[in-house]
Amino acid sequence: MKDLVKLYQELSTNSWPPKSVVSLNGWKIRISEGVTKRANSVSPLIYNGDNLKEDVEYTENIYRKNNLPTIFQLADYFQPSNLYDFLIDRNYKEIDETIVMIAQIDKILDSPIKSNFNYIISETDLEKWIDDFKTIRMEGSTRIEGMRKIIQRLTSPKSCYFIAEEEEPVAVGLTVTEGNFMVIYNMYTHPDYRRQGIAKSLLAKMIEKGKKDNVKNVYLQVEADNLDAIKLYSKIGMKECYRYRYLIKPDD
Secondary structure, rough: OOOHHHHHHHHHHHHHHEEEEEEEOOOOEEEEEOOHHHHHOOOOOOOOOOOOHHHHHHHHHHHHHHOOOOOOEEOOOOOOOOHEEEHHHOEEEEEEEEEEEEEEEHHHOOOOOOOOOOEEEOOHHHHHHHHHHHHHEEEEEEHHHHHHHHHHHOOOEEEEEEEOOOOEEEEEEEEEEEEEEEEEEEEEOHHHHHHOHHHHHHHHHHHHHHHHOOHHHEEEEEOOOOOOHHHHHHHHEEEEEEEEEEEEEOOO
């Protein structure tokens, strides 16, 4: 378990890169624009310190100076082993339990692709992807701009996926490939087009391209209360590997 958690947590950080990282006795303190918790939280996979209280207070001060809340991302494995209880005792609140699901790409079941929609895959057209994402999700400009900066920082190959009906955006998705691993991010279907098999079609296109790119392993993250998405991913053969949750410090 420990090795799998460390592998996929590190891959996840690389594929959703923060603006800067501060190392503290093995912890990785990730700092970005504040729009996603993953890029603005501590990844405590290793700990070599001997004063947990001092290191947590130091971490809190770093986030305070950056006008960000202090957030720790605790997977099923973390260091030190008493970190969760220590943070709870400091009145941190646990939020957003998330499941990491994985599969070998050649074990993923084939899904039908709906032929009455237009499919576009681009490795360069980020601005169109951002526009379609904004339309489908109705996101505010602050979050959109933060996401744009994170994606622009990527050094690993990315692919933007679009599904449209004539000129209307129907669904979007994003994949990032690092070595023979591919992560699936930001899969969204317009509310007017849900429950029509479009998400399955989008996944099929992603897997099809992943195989062409010699991907061997696929992973994604889904919030534990998103039962419809979990059911969809399970149907194609993805399985739960581990979970993580965020512990967030209350406002001072």
